Amino acid sequence: MLDLKNLRDNFDDIKKMLSSRGYNIDEDSFKSLDKKRKVLQVTVEDLQADRKKLSSEFGKLKASGESVDELKTIIDETNTKLDENDKELQSILKDLNNLLLDIPNIPDQSVPNGRDENDNVVIKKYGSITSKNTLDHLEITNDIDTDIAAKIAGSRFSVLKGELPKLQRALISFMIDNAVKNGYEEYYVPFMANADSLIGTGQLPKFEEDLFKANENLYLIPTAEVPLTNLFRDEFVNENELPIKVTSHTPCFRSEAGSYGKDTRGLIRQHQFEKIELVQLTKPENSMTCLDNLLSNACQILDLLELPYQVIELCTGDLGFSSAKTFDIEVWMPSQNKYREISSCSNFTDFQARRANIKYKTKDGNHFVHTINGSGLAVGRCLIALIENNYDGSDIIKIPSCLEKYFGSDQIKIN
RNA sequence: GGAGAGUUGGCUGAGUGGUCGAAAGCGCCUCCCUGCUAAGGAGGUAACUGGGUAACUGGUUCGAGGGUUCGAAUCCCUCACUCUCCGCCA
Numbered sequence: 298m299l300d301l302k303n304l305r306d307n308f309d310d311i312k313k314m315l316s317s318r319g320y321n322i323d324e325d326s327f328k329s330l331d332k333k334r335k336v337l338q339v340t341v342e343d344l345q346a347d348r349k350k351l352s353s354e355f356g357k358l359k360a361s362g363e364s365v366d367e368l369k370t371i372i373d374e375t376n377t378k379l380d381e382n383d384k385e386l387q388s389i390l391k392d393l394n395n396l397l398l399d400i401p402n403i404p405d406q407s408v409p410n411g412r413d414e415n416d417n418v419v420i421k422k423y424g425s426i427t428s429k430n431t432l433d434h435l436e437i438t439n440d441i442d443t444d445i446a447a448k449i450a451g452s453r454f455s456v457l458k459g460e461l462p463k464l465q466r467a468l469i470s471f472m473i474d475n476a477v478k479n480g481y482e483e484y485y486v487p488f489m490a491n492a493d494s495l496i497g498t499g500q501l502p503k504f505e506e507d508l509f510k511a512n513e514n515l516y517l518i519p520t521a522e523v524p525l526t527n528l529f530r531d532e533f534v535n536e537n538e539l540p541i542k543v544t545s546h547t548p549c550f551r552s553e554a555g556s557y558g559k560d561t562r563g564l565i566r567q568h569q570f571e572k573i574e575l576v577q578l579t580k581p582e583n584s585m586t587c588l589d590n591l592l593s594n595a596c597q598i599l600d601l602l603e604l605p606y607q608v609i610e611l612c613t614g615d616l617g618f619s620s621a622k623t624f625d626i627e628v629w630m631p632s633q634n635k636y637r638e639i640s641s642c643s644n645f646t647d648f649q650a651r652r653a654n655i656k657y658k659t660k661d662g663n664h665f666v667h668t669i670n671g672s673g674l675a676v677g678r679c680l681i682a683l684i685e686n687n688y689d690g691s692d693i694i695k696i697p698s699c700l701e702k703y704f705g706s707d708q709i710k711i712n
Numbered sequence: 713g714g715a716g717a718g719u720u721g722g723c724u725g726a727g728u729g730g731u732c733g734a735a736a737g738c739g740c741c742u743c744c745c746u747g748c749u750a751a752g753g754a755g756g757u758a759a760c761u762g763g764g765u766a767a768c769u770g771g772u773u774c775g776a777g778g779g780u781u782c783g784a785a786u787c788c789c790u791c792a793c794u795c796u797c798c799g800c801c802a
Contacts, residue, residue: 302761338762342771349771352783356730365782372782514792533722658722660741663759 298652299400301393305331314403317410317613322400330393337386344379351375398502402648404613405585405622411612417625418612423596424605426629430688433632434681435563437688438711443563452561453553453568460709461680464696465571467703468676468683469546472573472598476673479594481544481575486524488547489515494527497653499619499645506554509568517550521574522670529578530653534666539657540579540587544673547572564677565637571676577669578655581647584667585622588644592624595640595673601699604682605629607636621646626674628682639678642671 304311304327312322351372358365409418435441440459447454457465477483491514495501500508500519509517518524525543534541549572560566575594579587592608599606611623620643627636650656650665657666687695694709701707 335762338771342762345771348783353730355782359782360730369782376782535722658740 298397318404318616319614320401334389337382341382341386347375401618402621408622409612412614414615416612417615418610420608420610422607426605428631428686430631434684437684455564465680467700468679470703471700473546476544481542484543484545486545488518490518490523494523497530498523498526498649507552509550509552519551520549521545521547525576529655534657536657536659540577543576564681573673575671575673578666581667584644588669591669591671592642595626595671598674603697604686619645619648631685640672640674644669
């Protein structure tokens with residue numbers, strides 16, 4: 298959520314910055330709503346002040362035993378006027394708030410200008426592509442079974458068998474341990490979240506169709522970003538504890554509405570997948586440095602797994618709703634002969650903190666923290682990258698040395 | 713599922729329908745004392761938001777939403793959540 302005051306004061310600048318990411322703010326409706334708001338609010342507050350004074354006079358008169366009839370008439374009139382104006386004000390405030398909840402974050406100055414994903418900028422490529430494999434993960438192993446998962450649940454689910462469940466656990470443990478080494482505190486969190494939490498991190502109200510709804514007020518989490526960030530919702534955090542770094546492994550649930558026909562094969566796009574999430578709360582002045590730090594924490598996983606990848610910076614037009622700046626990490630997928638997203642690391646500046654009301658106190662007042670998060674990493678995609686990049690072409694998948702102590706072997710032999 | 717208790721500032725916790733945004737304590741800030749630290753003393757310290765160039769000055773908020781009333785933290789109703797006990801259960 299943007300700062301309303303800031304939007305009012307710097308409307309033209311903000312409008313311009315938002316249009317760089319493809320969002321056109323409705324200038325007429327915003328300005329006319331805010332104008333009405335101002336008039337009504339002043340009226341209502343004046344009437345409230347009147348009522349306060351009159352009521353206390355009423356009390357005094359009554360206490361001294363004098364007649365209150367005349368005063369009561371005046372009060373009744375005031376109250377009637379107040380009711381009328383207040384109703385109108387409330388409805389305008391609601392509209393204004395809905396309009397505000399709908400506006401995406403302002404891109405950081407440093408974000409390259411662009412229209413869509415084609416204008417994203419490759420920052421750096423890491424590792425060398427050595428795999429000559431062209432088979433995809435379903436062709437390499439039979440232990441990823443999407444047919445049987447379809448029987449249990451439907452499309453976009455999978456069952457892992459053989460050595461793969463263990464390999465997935467190994468990846469999870471390895472990633473969490475690595476995050477902890479990098480100073481993140483591990484949490485176990487609910488896999489469902491209420492509407493307030495999802496509004497806090499920006500999934501609601503705009504993107505409800507992307508979520509699985511469990512009941513009236515509970516949704517399955519699409520990422521651990523939701524519970525981890527909402528640990529701090531409506532809290533003041535200690536200034537001297539910043540940056541706060543937290544992590545969690547959770548399954549993630551996404552309805553993938555709107556992606557029909559896209560990535561239908563294999564593990565690449567599932568309704569349910571495992572992910573390790575990294576979240577930082579920082580002071581505003583440090584948030585870009587912290588984003589770099591978080592990005593390097595995520596990259597380190599792929600370095601250690603010895604998988605080739607590239608880091609790209611999203612252009613203004615491809616930024617997510619809540620993000621001011623985003624780097625995607627893309628891992629090499631031999632079967633697709635291209636890089637695919639495996640992590641998205643973003644600085645949300647105060648956008649989420651404002652929605653979730655996460656602040657810290659200093660001598661000169663209260664400030665919203667900045668929030669930064671990213672995957673460290675998406676486990677399902679990591680699993681298939683590992684399988685496809687490390688397949689020797691006949692019957693062996695090599696396990697990188699960093700996983701050996703978790704997996705207990707340096708290879709998987711395919712039956 | 714049954715029975716009961718509760719939800720008040722950064723935290724703990726008082727609170728009589730008007731003088732309550734709210735006692736007290738903790739914490740925090742400023743100052744005094746002190747060679748330093750600790751202790752002690754004085755004062756200050758809720759959030760959100762409007763108007764105003766400013767000085768300043770309004771309003772809202774005691775879990776949420778309704779209601780009663782001239783006036784609600786306080787009375788009534790509904791809901792959410794938390795806790796305790798009993799039952800059931802991984």
